[in-house]
Amino acid sequence: MLGRRPQRRRWFFRCPSGSLDDAIPPQKRQGELSALTLPTSAEGVSEIRRAHSVGIGRAHAKAILLGEHAVVYGAPALALPVPQLTVTASAGRSCRGAEGPGGASFTMTGSPSRPMVTQASDSLRRLITEFTATTGADDGPHLDVIIDGAIPHGRGLGSSAACARAVVLALADLHGREVTESETFHLVQTAENVAHGRSSGVDARAVGASVPLLFQAGEVQELSIGCDGLFIIADSGVVGRTKDAVHMLREGFRQHQGAQERFVHRASRLTEEARHALADGKPEELGSRMTDYHDLLRAAGLSTKGIDALVEAALTAGSLGAKITGGGLGGCVIALTRPEQAREVTQRLHEAGAVQTWVVPLRGLAEHAH
CATH class of the missing domain: 3.30.70.890 (GHMP kinase, C-terminal domain)
Known part of the structure; x- marks a missing residue:
């Protein structure tokens, strides 16, 4: 085989109310799990649970072919989509309601570093707030998001942008809203700017592209x-x-x-x-x-x-x-x-x-x- 699939380990973080299991007392867990809209992994969403308002979104990795660093000084850059490395996000509402409207919990798979946990928490929370403001979607009960990804963190493959794009599309699916590519880019950039500071926009575009792209001075075109x-x-x-x-x-x-x-x-x-x-x-x-x-x-x-x-x-x-x-x-x-x-x-x-x-x-x- 030409490539090897990375071994996955599950990891969890709380934002701010705890993980899915922590929120439910053991004696009540069996009876109350049916009230939750999410499964234990994004890939395992059943058709029945999708009917209970679970939104699904997907994105993929990217690689820079040429143009690193110079692109921020106005030079062109070539970006390559990497469809073999994907991220799937699922989003749904639970009946916990402890935090009231706007509360959110995230469950992620993979093995990123501890700084990535805080980074993802902050950027994705900002993304959700911006999504609600941009689309006018209802700020309903507690939101549960599962992100299942195979993109290693910190390798220049666009892991944070791919996670953000998958969450945007999952939220749009959950609320039954159509989001344009321009709106999606804006929302992903919102998360990227929180995570990395001022972002060039290359990752935000490339993690949703199906062909190589040319970037220069804020403009993008297919190659x-x-x-x-x-x-x-x-x-x-x-x-x-x-x-x-x-x-x-x-x-x-x-x-x-x-x-x-x-x-x-x-x-x-x-x-x-x-x-x-x-x-x-x-x-x-x-x-x-x-x-x-x-x-x-x-x-x-x-x-x-x-x-x-x-x-x-x-x-x-x-x-x-x-x-x-x-x-x-x-x-x-x-x-x-x-x-x-x-x-x-x-x-x-x-x-x-x-x-x-x-x-x-x-x-x-x-x-x-x-």
Whole structure:
């Protein structure tokens, strides 16, 4: 197999009234569970319980192909949807009512770090408030939300944006409201800005896209795909440090006159050349630009020894190109590979330290393109 499905562990957090089990005394639990609208996992929602006003929403991961960091300075960026890694959210009302209207509890799966718990709690609560204000939906009884996701946190794969989008769509489904893509983007950005500070919007768009996207100066458009091949994403197992990377880059620009202009110019040129190579069916050129972009980020101090080892392993095994993807200082590597070399590349990545890998075929993405 080319990819390995990550092992999942369930974890819970309270916001603020406790988990589903804590809210119900043991002696009453059996008799009162039927009053709740949610099952124990998002994937296990039965048709009967859906009839009891359970809303469902889904989103997926994303990876940055080229354009990291430079995009916030006005350069273009290319983003790739990763439909293999999904998030499903279910939302429903319970009869607890202890907090009155507006109370919310979240149950999540996976194994994120403790800071992610607080981060998700704050951002998703803000999202729910904004959803109610934007759509005019009733602020009804206590809201229970279950988020079932396979996207590892802190790897540059858009986990927080995907969770937020899934919750938006679950709330819309619960209330029977139609939300436009623009409204959905706005709501996801609300959560992203709470979680990460000022967000570029790349993640908020890409976690709902079905084809690669071009971002520049706040504008977005779908990319043409003329290439065949596979993107292999390898998880280093190390949480990225995007805020540290952003600060490091900014300090470097401040200390060296002209550094920002040189970085943005080089990044823009590589990204534009990669865009045309993707459209014109030139995978070797696309791969070369990816590797060149990794060299640009590494020169800026944004890579690590572990990431560099994964990039080198992919190239040695025959990848057409490889680079870090995301904010840097950890996270994931993305490699462009011919199908016949994918098994060897995947094996070498694991030998070099990858804890899990996923494969994104370009052909599948091309089938969704206009």
